[in-house]
Amino acid sequence: MEMKFTTKNVNVYYGDAQAINNVSLDIPDRAVMAMIGPSGCGKSTYLRCLNRMNDTIPIARVDGDIRLDGHDIHSEIDVVHLRARVGMVFQKPNPFPKSIFDNIAYGPKLHGIATKKSDLEAIVEESLQKAGLWNEVKDRLGSPGTGLSGGQQQRLCIARAIAVSPEVILMDEPCSALDPIATAKIEELIDELRQNYCIAIVTHSMQQAARVSQRTAFFHLGDLVESGPTTEIFTNPKDQRTQDYITGRFG
Amino acid sequence: MTDTSILSKTDYHTSEQAERLLKKRYRSEARFIFYGRLAIICALLILVTLLSSIFLQGYTSFYQHMAILEFDLKQELVDPQNTGDPEVIAKADYRTIVNNMLREKFPDVTVRRDRKALKDIISSGSDLFVRSAVMADLSLVGTRATIAVPLSDDADSVFKGFIDRTLPEDERRVKDNQLGWLDQLSEEGRIESRFNMTFFQVGDSREPELAGIWGAVVGSALTLVVTLLISFPLGVATAIYLEEFAPKNRWTDLIEVNINNLAAVPSIVFGLLGLAVFLNFFGLPRSAPLVGGLVLALMTLPTIIIASRASLKAVPPSIREGGLGVGASHVQTVFHHVLPLAMPGMMTGTIIGMAQALGETAPLLMIGMVAFIVDVPTGITSPATVLPVQIFIWADSPERAFVAKTGGAIMVLLSFLVIMNLIAVMLRRRFERRW
């Protein structure tokens, strides 16, 4: 399996408090990597290291070696390029308060991927197709993205991320604000997207991790306890803490 | 657990004690609501008293009694060479024409003192009204024309009912003979009450019937334009920098504290600053909207900065993350996503700041905008006054008619303030949070 991200000895501090301790983890390409663990164990923090979103938190400090395709994301890749290559979908759907069309066209316009209107239209359609939203919104591309239902908004955000042609998509509990039906749709979508992208997803639902991921990493109190093929983690965990967590003894 | 445990008294909520407590709770709630309503009623009463006293004091300034008189616009007086040239006609001696009219209308007034009293019943600016009537219709030259001229402020007061005719003559501003002439004109149907256009067309004057607020309105507008052009971009830029880009350290904390303190500095201090810096050091012209606007901009800046920062803060972080997440740079995220959402709040803050500036008097007194200025200002460097200062000047004048002008000007100022606040409210409604 080819690795997209390789991270070594990652530590993250919020002020004096350390949130992530020496995490070394590789994330495979064209597969879904799930990160599970009890609340507050640092899953989101780790995920946000991968597109340097922690830079926006003044008190956060990240050290360690994080490489995308072998290039150090702190020294060899510009942060704006990094975020274009590594898209992100957040816990709460956050479409821009603009039209559906503009939500998706914004990124490609920004990066100069498309400037002609026809190209933009093609990108918008393809992104929405890939995000499984096209049929629902094709007649109202001009209406505000914030007017969609929660599940639709989240798929719009996925389409928005896809539209800038990223290599990686990071998802931080993308279904936690959604109902079971919308969740099922997104999970299906994630399964399709894995053909073309490297996907890292944080989830608090072990069932979800089991359903969508090929590899799983279990975090606990800022430590990476263990990681490996999802089936192995769920059927034959090596660490007692993992076992306790997946059998529901804590979490 | 035994039955004596306090938690096992399951019948508590149906007991008499609980009932009493509940009633007491409702009573105190009712009392609280009553006090609230009382406070609102008191506030409303005070407001109504204030507004109605201003209205009662000021509404008479919006109309004016005019005398409709027949003037002999003799060719040899107006345009002796019969040139028809407006410039010649404009320079004619209309004062003589007015005097001739009075002599003709009241031929038996011959004593010098009486003639002076007669002249005093119509406005000393009557010749200007005759002139503008002629200038508006040049064909009047050489004819006898019926033209309306304003009564003097004292004569106007007679018809507005401010002069008590039962007082002894020497305690009255309008004498018996003047009353006689006015009554005669009135019986002939030559006195007419009209909407006071002059009030909205001209600047200040020593004669109340010729004084208007247009000069002050234009002065206020020019001043506010300067204020807006300086304080809005500067304030918004400062707010964006401090809120979105500045590092959080001791220096920025200090700046923040100082901005908040500046908002509390008495406005007269800004006036002194303006006097010392803009007038004495930079030598900018006195009484000019430019300087007034600069001073008011200093005063408004903290308001705008604070409001702008608050509305930037109110934009949810998820919008910023969305922008950054698709690879927008920090600046792009701020300008494409955060600023548009914060803009209505910023504009509301700015309008409120402008409304404050519009009502500000003290700092402008310091930089000489309190001078008596007749001409309507034509630019930001020409001498001007502003509405609140005009009110201050008129309130200080002894004539009865200026008291009414004061009320009228206050009403105009208040309407501008109400309009500005309405715009602020509308902006807020229109662009209410859309996320």
Ligand SMILES: Nc1ncnc2c1ncn2[C@@H]1O[C@H](COP(=O)(O)OP(=O)(O)O)[C@@H](O)[C@H]1O
């Ligand atoms: N912005 C922040 N400032 C300070 N501490 C934070 C911040 N974000 C997260 N933390 C702390 O870091 C730890 C890990 O948080 P997080 O990564 O959000 O956990 P998870 O996503 O696994 O629930 C927690 O103890 C949390 O309190």
Ligand SMILES: [Mg+2]
């Ligand atoms: Mg989290």
